[in-house]
Amino acid sequence: MNETSAKGPGAIRVRPGTIELNARATAEQRIRLVFHNTGDRPIQIGSHIHLPDVNPALEFDRARAQGYRLDVPAGASQRFEPGVSRELDIVALGGRGVVPGVRLPEHLREGEA
Template structure:
């Protein structure tokens, strides 16, 4: 059996989710990785069954109840992002506040970030960059995350994919760029570093 990287990742999510299901069935409360695995597994399964974007989001929100998790997990889990395959192509779904934590946690509570005073950090210094104009033909908002291979983005985005081969968005890790229906914008891409792989 030969698996592409995406399929290998899917099996890893399933294995983690299955372990989480066993722990929950045994009456154990879930830690952060277990909660994330269950949410991602539910969203991937919904997409596999042909669900819409909204239905996939709903499946993720229904996967784990706040009382299922250990203390502090709700504060840590502010967002879950995962790529799913829908009818109109691959989409990255950002599920914000999946455990309905409500008010933000205390500044020094679990998951808090304390940023020190330091000079601005220049990202991707000295790396090759290009600019491409991208137009969305989708009827929904399309988002592309920072490190996604740009030539593989949603098929409803019109761009020069040959030129985008080996590049990603030149933005901070974990962030994204979005296109509203019919929107066109020019983005800067940066070449991947390290050894070449099948997605670069």
């Protein structure tokens, strides 16, 4: 069972070469930002989350990240331990760049108890 095969159930067959992630994104649709976890707990962000909607303890330029997500493979995530800063690439969301319903806008949260 030490041999690998491209045949049979569960076989994974790939084309030779390199796969470019988010290949349709132009240079103008990519930004590099610094993220800093100011909280006391780890924060994890998935590949398709709209960045301005993530945990408020993660500091970064939210206005600049409007309509963007992490530039990572689908299903991947980034974890930020407390006090950790990291510079990451982000990429524009497809379509209208809107992800409704992830987090309530600030003006709707004012009456929270």
